[in-house]
Amino acid sequence: GQQVMQIPQYQHVQEGEDFTTYCNSSTTLSNIQWYKQRPGGHPVFLIQLVKSGEVKKQKRLTFQFGEAKKNSSLHITATQTTDVGTYFCQTDSGGSNYKLTFGKGTLLTVNP
């Protein structure tokens, strides 16, 4: 079955430092979604990547989809305390009966 590994599991940074989380799949993906979950909250959709090598930006967040469509990354430049939360990737292996799988998430904490 589809395996999704997300690293690191935890990341603690000083405010202003950069942060990156990675999502790796054992199979080629149809697309990948990224979500953010604030402490005590629910996952909120951030972005979807579909094309090989795709790069998308949202203010200080940069999302990349690997050329082989097996990995992805989320990079935050100059973290702020509002970035605190768990970042999840969600992968779709495609097909008529699609299988969505969430990574275990990366918990980001930011020291002000």
Next chain:
Amino acid sequence: DAGVIQSPRHEVTEMGQEVTLRCKPISGHNSLFWYRQTMMRGLELLIYFNNNVPIDDSGMPEDRFSAKMPNASFSTLKIQPSEPRDSAVYFCASSSSGTTTQYFGPGTRLTVL
């Protein structure tokens, strides 16, 4: 527009009792998902419906769990009998046809004593 609505937001019950969680998806969305989140296991997909029909229930832990979607605007997840290991946050999410973007409800925090 209202997002996904879940009730109750918190539920505390004793082992052996029946628990029913409720979800109202976003109007117009035709896919509905039930997830369970724990520290140990993360976000687990329990079951999903497409046009009110269960498509994949391979994530349902065991026979004690059942889910229904009698119409496009309502779904339930029932646990009978409940056990302490069922304690978790249960999320409902919905999406529209042809998309994989999911919109999550606020969740139900279930505690089974």
